[in-house]
Amino acid sequence: MRLSRILLTIATALLPFAVLATTWLYLYPIFHGCGFPAALYEDGGHGMNAAVAPFRLLALGDPQLEGDSSLPKEGEAAFPSLQRLWALSISNPSTYRFLLTHPRTLHHTLRTLYSALLELTTQDLPRFIQTQRKKLDLLGNDYYLAHIVRSTRWWTRPSHIVVLGDLLGSQWISDEEFGMRAGRYWGRVFEGLEKVPESIMDQGMGRDIGHENDVHEVLGADKSWEKRVINIAGNHDIGYAGDLDEKRIERFERAFGRANWEIIFTLPPCNYTPSSDALETNGQQPTPESPEIPSLRLIILNSMNLDTPALSSPLQTQTYAFLNHIISTSHPISFPVTSSLQFNLLLTHIPLHKESGICYDDPFFDFFKEEEGGGVKEQNMLSEHASKGVLEGVFGLSGNGEHEMGRAGVVINGHDHEGCDVIHYVERTSAAKTDNKEDRGDTGGASAGNGGEDTPRLKEITLRSMMGDYSGAAYFLSAWWDPNAGGEGNGEWRMEVGMCKIGVAAWWWGVHVLDLLVIVLDGQYGTIKWHFLIFFDGMERGG
Known part of the structure; x- marks a missing residue:
């Protein structure tokens, strides 16, 4: 019960901040006078x-x-190393008997297995997380x-x-x-x-x-x-x-x-x-x-x-x-x-062109090489x-x-x-x-x-x-x-x-993370409380 009370206390303490932050975020044009x-x-x-x-x-x-563009394309394997491991067919029981009777093949297989596991931990998993x-x-x-x-x-x-x-x-x-x-x-x-x-x-x-x-x-x-x-x-x-x-x-x-x-x-x-000085339409009504x-x-x-x-x-x-x-x-x-x-x-x-120091960007031009066409490659103004x-x-x-x-x-x-x-x-x-x-x-x-x-x-x-x-x-x-x-x-x-x-994107992220945290904590408190109620109800029935 102590854990549920801790979660309830945290959720209760965060709730006012979450409500205020969410209200500000979704009504910021009003608060900022936009x-x-x-x-x-x-x-x-x-x-x-x-x-x-x-x-x-x-x-x-x-x-x-x-x-x-470095993200895996649709249909591309997220863990290529696992495919290599599967290709060894080590899931097939007959493979083990074959490897045990052929030491050289066993040595090669172990090296391949080590290489695939190393690739999984050093390349595939970090790439997946990224x-x-x-x-x-x-x-x-x-x-x-x-x-x-x-x-x-x-x-x-x-x-x-x-x-x-x-x-x-x-x-x-x-x-x-x-x-x-x-x-x-x-x-x-x-x-x-x-x-x-x-x-x-x-x-x-x-x-x-x-x-x-x-x-x-x-x-x-x-x-x-x-x-x-x-x-x-x-x-x-x-x-x-x-x-x-x-x-x-x-x-x-x-x-x-x-x-x-x-x-x-x-x-x-x-x-x-229109005034008579602005127009000379001889009394005719203007048209669109x-x-x-x-x-x-x-x-x-x-x-x-x-x-x-x-x-x-x-x-x-x-x-x-x-x-x-x-x-x-x-x-x-x-x-x-x-x-x-x-x-x-x-x-x-x-x-438009402006002298240096007027805006954040100064006048700047860069051009492609002659063999690349020699055209404008970059310009600030x-x-x-x-x-x-x-x-x-x-x-x-x-x-x-x-x-x-x-x-x-x-x-x-x-x-x-x-x-x-x-x-x-x-x-x-x-x-x-x-x-x-x-x-x-x-x-x-x-x-x-x-x-x-x-x-x-x-x-x-x-x-x-x-x-x-x-x-x-x-x-x-x-x-x-x-x-x-x-x-x-x-x-x-x-x-x-x-x-x-509105403010930097971190504010947007922060408000939604805070809301999610309050929801999770409140949900965890409800789950724990429900389990305790079931447990004690069972104890009473058993008694």
Whole structure:
């Protein structure tokens, strides 16, 4: 009875901690204040009104689902040494009589037996234990990431979801391993969610250069976006430019969606009242296809082969063509760059170029050897040339011209696991120069350094990884149209970003181990108590 009381005492002492820890873990978005920033609207100069933003993007970076190609494949023996022992047929009684009458064969058999036993204890058993540990680690990591996705979606109710590249942990894995990890991605981490339908992505690939708008949707009209995941291609998914080939891009797009595409969300006409200064429609009501209605443009860009040399010239040409399509169909065709009617949200993987010391990662390039193709093998950021093309081409950020403030928008990417917030600004000089100002950790906004209010600028948010080593970060971007803001009250798009972390994966493991311990102890106490009751009942009956 003493043992049962000890177990009961331990379980009772641990129970409050288990309840508190489990409550915190499963309600952490509430306790940590996770949520989308409120949409603040100007109220005719009398103050600000708050509301729920119509566009709420849950952004996650670099989950990097791991695997281990060294693990035994399906059907492969876990203990090969035991098969060797069985092959000796020592279980057959006739074998013993044969061995006893043939000393040399007996000696050889004993040596084989010793070798097999040695292999069993020094190789097979350690490998088996390591295999089970790795499987448990992968399972726990998958459900840790799934817990972040499930909890943040439940509490914050995003309208859209994006994963900013490096969905998987390696681009060099086999097709079989790729399929297994993709299955875990959809079956565990993002269970119940789905990739964007190909019908939408195919229309938004920009194949027809010069076609102004491939895909238009009214923001909020299709609630299916709440269960869709926009997947960005990262280096661990398809490789850098030097090892990105057609095979890798094809398997990624089959499992996760197109590497390059776009979609434009327009505000419902009933939610937008244009001013006479903003529009000249001669009294006609705007339609969803009208470029004069405020719109939010999502640009999904494969930045893995923007830099050279590239292994596949056709794939790089496709990326360049898509980028040119984005540039050629931007709203300055209908409006000047200063127009605030369209908000451009560029989603990609590799961050733009920044000087050393601004973010955790410094500029870095490495290349394959000439005999291996000489292409880009690794890079921390885009080159200055590629970054300038994005800033000036997609966003119109230029120091030349009197009113070239750039298009409204933001760049969101991953790759640098530590995360970084930066303002890119361009000094107004005859020779335009792009510079950067560090603002690490403050996702709400950044100073543009020595640039004044009339300095062209653009915000770039590099997400901290959602992996356990980086505390499971999740980002919440709110975007909304404020009709009373902007110059002369013509309206403008506004954006705010928040971020919260669950904590390192050890917390997730610790809480579940504590819960399991309490359950086991409580169960053991019940089992022991039941055995004692049976024993004493039998004693009484026997007496």
